[in-house]
Amino acid sequence: MALLSVKGLGISFGGLRAVDKFNINIEKGQLYGLIGPNGAGKTTVFNMLTGVYKPTDGTIMLDGKDITGKTNIEINREGIARTFQNIRLFKEQTVLDNVKIGLHNRYKYSTLDGILRTPKYHRVEKEMDEKAIELLKVFDLDNEANVLSSNLPYGKQRKLEIARALATDPVLLLLDEPAAGMNPKETEELMETIRFVRDNFDMTVLLIEHDMKLVSGICEELTVLNFGEVLAAGKTTDVLNNPEVIKAYIGE
Amino acid sequence: MFKKNLKKNNVFVTYAIVVVAYIVVEALLLTGNMSSLMQGLLVPLCTYSLCAVGLNLCVGYLGELSLGHAGFMCIGAFSSAFFSVVMQDAITNSIVRFIIALIIGTAFAALFGFLIAIPVLRLNGDYLAIVTLAFGEIIKNVVNVLYIGYDSTGWHISISSQQALGLAEDGTMVINGAQGITGTPHDSSFTIGVILIIIALIIVHNLTNSRTGRAVMSIRDNQIAAESVGINVKKYKLLAFTISAAIAGSAGVLYAHNLSTLTALPKNFGYNMSIMILVFVVLGGIGNFRGSVIAACILTLLPELLRGLSDYRMLIYAIVLIAMMLFNWAPAAIVWRQKLKAKFKKTGEEA
Structure with a gap:
C-alpha cells in the first residue's frame, strides 16, 4: 500500500x-x-x-x-513535515533552538518544570541538545549551533529548515x-x-x-x-x- | 555553548544589579540620607518595574502589543485589597496576610487575563492593541461602579449605588464605588517589592529559556512555521498572555497594600498607565527584562528629581526620554557604544 x-x-x-x-x-x-x-x-x-x-x-x-x-x-x-519556498526560520533564535522547537512534541516537560528548573527539565533539555546536535551534524551545521539563524548563509538556512522538519520525526x-x-x-x-x-x-x-x-x-x-x-x-x-x-x- | 554561558551570566548580572540597588537604598534609609518624598517612591518603583517585566513578556516574547496591562494591575489591586480589608482582623500576621493576598490578586489577574485573551488573541498587531486598551478601560470603569458590603444578613453587591446595596445598620462597606477601598493594611514594603521583582525575573527568565518559552518565541518569529512543526499556537499564546497578566496583577497587589485608600483613577489604572508601562518596556529594550526594570526606575524617579525645575519639568522629562531612546536604539549610537566597549577591553588587556 x-x-x-x-x-x-x-x-x-x-x-x-x-x-x-x-x-x-x-x-x-x-x-x-x-x-x-x-x-x-x-x-x-x-x-x-x-x-x-x-x-x-x-x-x-x-x-x-x-x-x-x-x-x-x-x-x-x-x-508530514515540510519546508517552505520562501524560507521560514525562527529568525531571532539560534540554529540549535530552531531544531529544538522542531523537537517540541517529542521531548516533553511541563511549563512548571521549566520555571522551577526541576531535574526533569535538566534531563530532557540535555536529551534535546544531544538530539538536535546529532541532527545538525547530518547537515554539517553543528559548528554554527549557537549562531542566530538569520545570520546563516542562504544555502545553510535551507538546510536548517530541512533539519527542523526532520526533528518532528x-x-x-x-x-x-x-x-x-x-x-x-x-x-x-x-x-x-x-x-x-x-x-x-x-x-x-x-x-x-x-x-x-x-x-x-x-x-x-x-x-x-x-x-x-x-x-x-x-x-x-x-x-x-x-x-x-x-x-x-x-x-x- | 559559549553563548549560553554568556546568557546565564547576564541573568546573574541582572539579579546582582537589583540586589546592589536594594542594599544601597537600605543603606541610605538607615543613615537617614533619603528624603521622605523619595521614600514614598520606593514601593511605586517596584510596582512599575514588576508590571514592566510582565508586559515585556507579552510584548517582547509573545510579540503582541498589549495596552491593557493597567487593567490587570487594577484587578490584582482590588481583589487583594478586598481580601486584606475583610480578613484584617482574622489574620493578624501581616506577612501571611500579604502572601495570601498576593496569591489571590495574582490568580484573579491571571483568570481575567486568560478570559480576555480568548477573544483578544484571535486578533493581532494594531487590532489586538486597541482591543486590549478597551478591555483595560472596561475593567477600570466597572471597578468604579462596584459597591460591595456585608452586614449580619450576608454579602451585598450592587453596580448602581451605595443605597441600592440596602445594608443594615451594622453593615460595612468594603468597595464603595468610585471611592474605592479604604483601610487597606499597609502590608507591602520596599523589601517585599524587591523580592517580588527578583521572583518575577527568575520566572520570566526560566520560562523564556525553556521548551515553553521557545514555543512562544517561535510563534512570534513565524506562526506558519511554528504550526508546521506542530506547535499548539493557541495554547502557548494564551499561556504567555496569562502569565504576563498575572505578573501585572502581582504589581497591583504591591501597589494596593502601599496605600490606605485604593481608587481606580485614570491616573493609576487608566490607559495612561498602560502606555507609561509600555514606554518603560520599549525604552528598556523589547525582550530585555533588565532594561525594563532600569527604565521603570529612571523614568519614575526623573519627574521627582526634576521637581526643582517646576514648570520646565515635563519638558526636560521629554527631552531625556528622547535622548535615552536615541542612545539606546539609534544605529549610530549602537556602533559608537560597541567601539567604546572594544576600546575599554583593549585598555583593560594592556593594563
Missing part, C-alpha cells in the same frame, strides 16, 4: 479552480518530484497536504489513514523548492543531503523543484502539474521526454 495516496484532490478560491482532480501515489522510501510551470498549483498542493488549506474535495490518505481536512498541527503530528518530508537560489555547487551538496536523509532516516520525500538537474538527478518518479491539473505522471525519464511536458515547459 502506498504511503501517501491522494485521490481527486481539488480546491477553489472563490471562482478560481486552483487545483483540480489531483492524484498521486507515493510508495514508502520513494524520492518523488512534483514539477510544473509557475502558477501551476504545486505549492497549493503542498498547502493542502499539510493542512494549511482545506481541500474543497478529494481525499488524502497517509499510511492508510484519512487525514483530509485536519489542521496543519494535527497533520504534523500524523507524520515525520514519515513523509515535503520540500518546497529546496534548491531555489542555490548555486550549482550548493545544489550538488543538497542532492547528496536529500539522498542521505532518505537512506539514513528511512524517509519518503516529495519535492517541488524547478532545477531540472536536481529533479532528473534524484527523483525516481514525477508528477507534472499544469494549470492545476495533472499533465503527466510516471518514471522520471519517461515524463521528462513526454512531448506534452516539454510543450508545457518550453512552449511549441
Whole structure:
C-alpha cells in the first residue's frame, strides 16, 4: 500500500479552480518530484497536504489513514513535515533552538518544570541538545549551533529548515523548492543531503523543484502539474521526454 | 555553548544589579540620607518595574502589543485589597496576610487575563492593541461602579449605588464605588517589592529559556512555521498572555497594600498607565527584562528629581526620554557604544 495516496484532490478560491482532480501515489522510501510551470498549483498542493488549506474535495490518505481536512498541527503530528519556498526560520533564535522547537512534541516537560528548573527539565533539555546536535551534524551545521539563524548563509538556512522538519520525526518530508537560489555547487551538496536523509532516516520525500538537474538527478518518479491539473505522471525519464511536458515547459 | 554561558551570566548580572540597588537604598534609609518624598517612591518603583517585566513578556516574547496591562494591575489591586480589608482582623500576621493576598490578586489577574485573551488573541498587531486598551478601560470603569458590603444578613453587591446595596445598620462597606477601598493594611514594603521583582525575573527568565518559552518565541518569529512543526499556537499564546497578566496583577497587589485608600483613577489604572508601562518596556529594550526594570526606575524617579525645575519639568522629562531612546536604539549610537566597549577591553588587556 502506498504511503501517501491522494485521490481527486481539488480546491477553489472563490471562482478560481486552483487545483483540480489531483492524484498521486507515493510508495514508502520513494524520492518523488512534483514539477510544473509557475502558477501551476504545486505549492497549493503542498498547502493542502499539510493542512494549511482545506481541500474543497478529494481525499488524502497517509499510511492508510484519512487525514483530509485536519489542521496543519494535527497533520504534523500524523507524520508530514515540510519546508517552505520562501524560507521560514525562527529568525531571532539560534540554529540549535530552531531544531529544538522542531523537537517540541517529542521531548516533553511541563511549563512548571521549566520555571522551577526541576531535574526533569535538566534531563530532557540535555536529551534535546544531544538530539538536535546529532541532527545538525547530518547537515554539517553543528559548528554554527549557537549562531542566530538569520545570520546563516542562504544555502545553510535551507538546510536548517530541512533539519527542523526532520526533528518532528515525520514519515513523509515535503520540500518546497529546496534548491531555489542555490548555486550549482550548493545544489550538488543538497542532492547528496536529500539522498542521505532518505537512506539514513528511512524517509519518503516529495519535492517541488524547478532545477531540472536536481529533479532528473534524484527523483525516481514525477508528477507534472499544469494549470492545476495533472499533465503527466510516471518514471522520471519517461515524463521528462513526454512531448506534452516539454510543450508545457518550453512552449511549441 | 559559549553563548549560553554568556546568557546565564547576564541573568546573574541582572539579579546582582537589583540586589546592589536594594542594599544601597537600605543603606541610605538607615543613615537617614533619603528624603521622605523619595521614600514614598520606593514601593511605586517596584510596582512599575514588576508590571514592566510582565508586559515585556507579552510584548517582547509573545510579540503582541498589549495596552491593557493597567487593567490587570487594577484587578490584582482590588481583589487583594478586598481580601486584606475583610480578613484584617482574622489574620493578624501581616506577612501571611500579604502572601495570601498576593496569591489571590495574582490568580484573579491571571483568570481575567486568560478570559480576555480568548477573544483578544484571535486578533493581532494594531487590532489586538486597541482591543486590549478597551478591555483595560472596561475593567477600570466597572471597578468604579462596584459597591460591595456585608452586614449580619450576608454579602451585598450592587453596580448602581451605595443605597441600592440596602445594608443594615451594622453593615460595612468594603468597595464603595468610585471611592474605592479604604483601610487597606499597609502590608507591602520596599523589601517585599524587591523580592517580588527578583521572583518575577527568575520566572520570566526560566520560562523564556525553556521548551515553553521557545514555543512562544517561535510563534512570534513565524506562526506558519511554528504550526508546521506542530506547535499548539493557541495554547502557548494564551499561556504567555496569562502569565504576563498575572505578573501585572502581582504589581497591583504591591501597589494596593502601599496605600490606605485604593481608587481606580485614570491616573493609576487608566490607559495612561498602560502606555507609561509600555514606554518603560520599549525604552528598556523589547525582550530585555533588565532594561525594563532600569527604565521603570529612571523614568519614575526623573519627574521627582526634576521637581526643582517646576514648570520646565515635563519638558526636560521629554527631552531625556528622547535622548535615552536615541542612545539606546539609534544605529549610530549602537556602533559608537560597541567601539567604546572594544576600546575599554583593549585598555583593560594592556593594563
